[in-house]
Amino acid sequence: MSTAVAVALAIPPPGRHGPAKAAGQRDMLSEHGGLRLRLTRIQTALPAGRERGAGPASPQQLQRSVPAVPWDCGDCPTSPPARPAAMAPMGIRLSPLGMAVFCLLGLGVLYHLYSGFLAGRFAFFMLSEPAAGGPETPHGSAPGGAVDLRELLAVSVLAAVRGGEEVKRVREGNVLNAKAKGKTREGAEEQLTTGDLLSNRRMFYLLKGAFPAVQINSEERVDTADQETVPWDRSIPEDIKQKIQPQEVPAESVTVWIDPLDATQEYTEDLRQYVTTMVCVAVNGKPVIGVIHKPFSSYTAWAMVDGGSNVKARSSYNEKTPRIIVSRSHAGKVEQVARQTFGNKTVIISAGGAGYKVLALLDVPEKNQEKADVYIHVTYIKKWDICAGNAVLRALGGHMTTLTGEEISYTGSDGNEGGLIASINMNHKALIEKLPDLEKASHK
Ligand SMILES: Nc1ncnc2c1ncn2[C@@H]1O[C@H](COP(=O)(O)O)[C@@H](OP(=O)(O)O)[C@H]1O
């Protein structure tokens, strides 16, 4: 198709040639890639022998080139010439060799145009599978367009850092303005501070401005009357560029979860080491990108599933008598159950923040970061609290599941009912089998 069009465009209109070339038959030479091709342009609208311009054609030439005109030529051979076998559109006749060469050229052009494009679409389609139980996205249809996960990672890191600046500024200025925003199901008071709100606003509008077509779920309500423009210069940090390849997914397959201030309770108590800001990117409900940032020590961990990370697992874990890290302000019955399961000697570390507790399982070069082997939570918890940690663990080969071992889907509702257990470089299934009573404990 493109070959025919290219050929048609290459032929100048009648009258643009000199008189010698303005005859009923025009010979054109085309060179491409070292091949010299001979094209013959035929004018069928004028009667034979009365073409525009000078120089009558020889009978041999006419026999080759005037197939459609009724035979009415006294000086010419007595029988009409045979119709040529191969005629291309626009009146171009090609020899069999010319046809073959043009076909090859056309195929070459098509391959060149579409090979890179198809390779890019392949990764796109691979990640286009629908979420379990979610609405089906037909392969290849992307009404919201495509988003590059590497760009999403870059802007997620920036959002966590920029939100963290607000968290730190409010804490250092001692202008928390803490108030109760409600109660948990277990009756614990939930705090809200100016740090939560300002961080939430900054993180949300940075991500929304960069990726308007993507669904963003953030912990705090976004006041549309109080919009902020937080520009993104589209630059990608060097470490991300080196470790991560661009990878496109349909915008509607993505859900971003923002936790603008994890460990708000501890923030109000000035226990700064527990505080993190977090961003998670889920694709079809699966956590794929996780960013956990500590604003008070400027440490950031990021990881992308099947991509890369700037953080790694520790070299060893204690599987037999694991140190269990649990919530200090939403513990439920976790301590009791952990001791029943792993024995009374099991060390239990109480700490604030889901982000902090995931970092406790990793090799984090922070002096204020405790180390643990397993993270267990038995009460209800929200997806923005756990999605980033889940993605980071998954990217590094670890697991975060409900207490019965189910994967947590990061679409739809914002709550996770089944508690959680997180581990890395351990037999996660065996850990779950040891926890027969925890499921009941989570519904105390
Ligand atoms: N039972 C519950 N209900 C609601 N939120 C809970 C919860 N248990 C824990 N969380 C939230 O999960 C995060 C980590 O909890 P914890 O520090 O207790 O481990 C905190 O988030 P925020 O600080 O972002 O509000 C906390 O509020």
Ligand SMILES: [Mg+2]
């Ligand atoms: Mg939180």
